[in-house]
Amino acid sequence: xxxxNQIQFSRRAFIRTSxxxxxxxxxxxxxxxxxxxxxxxxxxxxxLSQLNYNDFNAFIRISDEGKVTIYAPNPEIGQGVxxxxxxxxxxxLEVAWEDVHVVQAxxxxxxxxxxxxxxxxxxxxxxxxxxxxxxxxxxxxVNAAAAKWGIDVSECSVKNGVISNPNGETLHYGQVVNxxxxxxxxxxxxxxxxxxxxxxxxxxxxxxxxxxxxGKPLFGLDYKEEGMVYACVLRPPAFGQTLKSxxxxxxxxxxxxxxxxxxxxxxxxxxxxxEFNPAYHWTVKLSDSDKVVVIANSTWAALKGKRALKASxxxxxxxxxxxxxxxxxxxxxxGEEFNTLREDGNIKQAFSRADNILERTYESTFLPHNCLEPxxxxxxVTDEKVxxxxxxxxxxxxxxxxxxxxxRDLDDVHVDMTRMGGGFGRRLYGDFVxxxxxxxxxxRKPVKVISSREDDMTTGIYRPxxxxxxxxxxxxxxxxxxxxxxxxxxxxSWPSMSNFFPAGAIENYKxxxxxxxxxxxxxxxxxxxxxxLASAEQSFxxxxxxELKIDRIQLHKDLLKNxxxxxxxxxxxxxxxxxxxxxxxxxxxxxGKTPEDIYQGxxxxxxxxxxxxEVADIKMENGYPVVKKVTVAVDCGVVVNPLGAQNQVVxxxxxxxxxxxxxxxxxxxxxxxxxxxxxxxxxxxxxxxHVDVHFIKSDIAPTGLGEPTLPPVGAAVANxxxxxxxxxxxKQPFMKYFKPEALKA
Amino acid sequence: xxxYNLKVNGKLHTVEVESDTPLLWVLRDxxxxxxxxxxxxxxxxxxxxxxxxxxxxxxxxTTVSRLQNSEIVTIEGLSENGDHPVQxxxxxxxxxxxxxxxxxxxxxxxxxxxxxxxxxxxxxxxxMQGNLCxxxxxxxxxxxxxxxxxxxK
Numbered sequence: 001x002x003x004x005n006q007i008q009f010s011r012r013a014f015i016r017t018s019x020x021x022x023x024x025x026x027x028x029x030x031x032x033x034x035x036x037x038x039x040x041x042x043x044x045x046x047x048l049s050q051l052n053y054n055d056f057n058a059f060i061r062i063s064d065e066g067k068v069t070i071y072a073p074n075p076e077i078g079q080g081v082x083x084x085x086x087x088x089x090x091x092x093l094e095v096a097w098e099d100v101h102v103v104q105a106x107x108x109x110x111x112x113x114x115x116x117x118x119x120x121x122x123x124x125x126x127x128x129x130x131x132x133x134x135x136x137x138x139x140x141x142v143n144a145a146a147a148k149w150g151i152d153v154s155e156c157s158v159k160n161g162v163i164s165n166p167n168g169e170t171l172h173y174g175q176v177v178n179x180x181x182x183x184x185x186x187x188x189x190x191x192x193x194x195x196x197x198x199x200x201x202x203x204x205x206x207x208x209x210x211x212x213x214x215g216k217p218l219f220g221l222d223y224k225e226e227g228m229v230y231a232c233v234l235r236p237p238a239f240g241q242t243l244k245s246x247x248x249x250x251x252x253x254x255x256x257x258x259x260x261x262x263x264x265x266x267x268x269x270x271x272x273x274x275e276f277n278p279a280y281h282w283t284v285k286l287s288d289s290d291k292v293v294v295i296a297n298s299t300w301a302a303l304k305g306k307r308a309l310k311a312s313x314x315x316x317x318x319x320x321x322x323x324x325x326x327x328x329x330x331x332x333x334x335g336e337e338f339n340t341l342r343e344d345g346n347i348k349q350a351f352s353r354a355d356n357i358l359e360r361t362y363e364s365t366f367l368p369h370n371c372l373e374p375x376x377x378x379x380x381v382t383d384e385k386v387x388x389x390x391x392x393x394x395x396x397x398x399x400x401x402x403x404x405x406x407x408r409d410l411d412d413v414h415v416d417m418t419r420m421g422g423g424f425g426r427r428l429y430g431d432f433v434x435x436x437x438x439x440x441x442x443x444r445k446p447v448k449v450i451s452s453r454e455d456d457m458t459t460g461i462y463r464p465x466x467x468x469x470x471x472x473x474x475x476x477x478x479x480x481x482x483x484x485x486x487x488x489x490x491x492x493s494w495p496s497m498s499n500f501f502p503a504g505a506i507e508n509y510k511x512x513x514x515x516x517x518x519x520x521x522x523x524x525x526x527x528x529x530x531x532x533l534a535s536a537e538q539s540f541x542x543x544x545x546x547e548l549k550i551d552r553i554q555l556h557k558d559l560l561k562n563x564x565x566x567x568x569x570x571x572x573x574x575x576x577x578x579x580x581x582x583x584x585x586x587x588x589x590x591x592g593k594t595p596e597d598i599y600q601g602x603x604x605x606x607x608x609x610x611x612x613x614e615v616a617d618i619k620m621e622n623g624y625p626v627v628k629k630v631t632v633a634v635d636c637g638v639v640v641n642p643l644g645a646q647n648q649v650v651x652x653x654x655x656x657x658x659x660x661x662x663x664x665x666x667x668x669x670x671x672x673x674x675x676x677x678x679x680x681x682x683x684x685x686x687x688x689x690h691v692d693v694h695f696i697k698s699d700i701a702p703t704g705l706g707e708p709t710l711p712p713v714g715a716a717v718a719n720x721x722x723x724x725x726x727x728x729x730x731k732q733p734f735m736k737y738f739k740p741e742a743l744k745a
Numbered sequence: 746x747x748x749y750n751l752k753v754n755g756k757l758h759t760v761e762v763e764s765d766t767p768l769l770w771v772l773r774d775x776x777x778x779x780x781x782x783x784x785x786x787x788x789x790x791x792x793x794x795x796x797x798x799x800x801x802x803x804x805x806x807t808t809v810s811r812l813q814n815s816e817i818v819t820i821e822g823l824s825e826n827g828d829h830p831v832q833x834x835x836x837x838x839x840x841x842x843x844x845x846x847x848x849x850x851x852x853x854x855x856x857x858x859x860x861x862x863x864x865x866x867x868x869x870x871x872x873m874q875g876n877l878c879x880x881x882x883x884x885x886x887x888x889x890x891x892x893x894x895x896x897x898k
Binding site: 080452 | 762767839869876
């Protein structure tokens, strides 16, 4: 918890107001400093008069007509923060939502850090500071009105941007905004009582809805500039191969192709001089090999020109296949070399004294992100500046790397963000931004670099395959020990995950991780690690309950009892809140009371600060499991925007379900075996269950929803399939168990 | 390069492109109508759906040379003021998440309702299965089409 003086300090430090020449008031604040949990007061006092507007990246503008514009700096990847975060400001500002206009601000990437979308953090971190910002602006407007009337501030009331006094006189914000802009920023503001909220908790449509449904340019791929050319980059067919030589004679015959160039020198030089810093690279190393780039006057010519290139490739590292990955993961999971993230009690003793031990292993596969908008970026490098425009979740890191590669001052690098056609973690990594910059630097023209779907899918940064082995020791019909082992390709659990349920609930507990390295790039994919961990672990719990011969709901409740009142500060989840979602989902899903051809599966999970329980209802049709309904109970604290929240929850569940059922990217000699949506199956509308969403009513500060409903669904479905067929599913994708040949066996 | 006359959203455009150029790229790069989206390039995702003579068609695999006498309608021309019943329904239900696929969804849905103004759930699910939504807004799409059908009645 922050101390109260620090909150006041940080509010003073991140808000500044000024009068606008055109009339009205501009309130500037640094959203990322404001929202940073651990913002430390600087050693020296900040002189507010020395701050200029470059220090701010978010603004509220109130015109002298009373119209409010909120410039939202957050990358919008479909998670709805461009709508929900301004709602927090507008609530405390006391204006009608209809009078608020939200605009995507371009980012100031040079002064502040943490400019990213990811980890379901935006709303959680913005909850208090954004409300304080709105409340501060309101207070200044009220102060100005009170001064005008010569009355005490406490005699004023505000509704929908109109200030009233006891004599029945009114002033709207526009009438006092010019005076308010000149006032001191107040030290202290009062936030509204949640029971008085009239924007927070009301469903508000996506602020870009009109543009989306009429096809206005919004996305990276839609961005154009005068004189812009198009570029496509040739990719190696296999991981482990690099370019040996190429022949561009056929490409140069393609009408519309302007040039064929190679890039790579700048990235290579940068890599040789700079120590690899994962914070900026998002753990993915820049490629230092030569790349062939086709420059053309249209996208079609660039795509065609790239297809016409003839290249030969050499093997520079091992060409890996899926069987190899599986074998390596098995070696590691069966071995002895682990890093222990958490250990309680004496796991050895618990297992040696056990009546019996339940041991199960689960396995997942590589998954591409498959954002529907393929990776792309615009760059225009001139002597004066480096202008970058496009869909990126981490603009600050991208600007930093580009400035380093091009050996340009960071101040020269300007990033504008567009709406993103999906992120899912892929757009945390800026590889396509660096390429666009290097290409524009080489040709000194504005350029749009575009990936084909095939390149997007086959040169990805994938969800890594993982094996989990769970061991539970049972003594006198009680779980006495719990040992989780993880083997993962190019990744691992974060330390905090070892403090998720059931940590703290079982006295002897151990969480071990180990890694297999591969030349196939892996990284964050919606709900990193937990997207499979929850599925595996909650499947194991279903089996554990059966082994113990107790009800699976009761098993969880019994274990959660052990955590109540814990003094262990490492524990991430709340046992009461997990219990709350369990009870809600049991009630709303008619758990155990469904018709006899409907089979149910249960899962509960805490991750990304949110508590979720899910029940899947399935029916067997022609030997295949068909998921008919998923009931979800969510505790995310205050539901800021019920409409957006519902979308996130439903989307997360169906996305999770689709990938657990169908998602799989295999490799043969380094070559991805799927490259487009004809060979890679994404879930479609006719395979989609109805998702029935229920939120816990709560006054607790909100937590994110972009990720946490995805992880449990795999287990809910696997457990339902077990109920229907008696078949336990240890390997994803689940549909592999239901191929015609599998049914015969 | 050959020249083609295309009628898009009621307006004639003359473009000079290779004969194998897909309509998608003619719209996006040459006519500057970027509402029609590129998703897969092989008619698997539906993001590029437009109406050609009233039929929902994948513009990424429809070459420009076949379209000389066709009426092409894109998301930008579906209605004058964004008030086609399907667009209205999309707004009412707040369907989009990232929003990238939605132009294609709306174009498929509007052509479908033209041919079947009173569909049941299973007809909706079958008609829309060619359009991927990576954010999985499928429940909302289903609901919005029901709402749109009611508006058309």
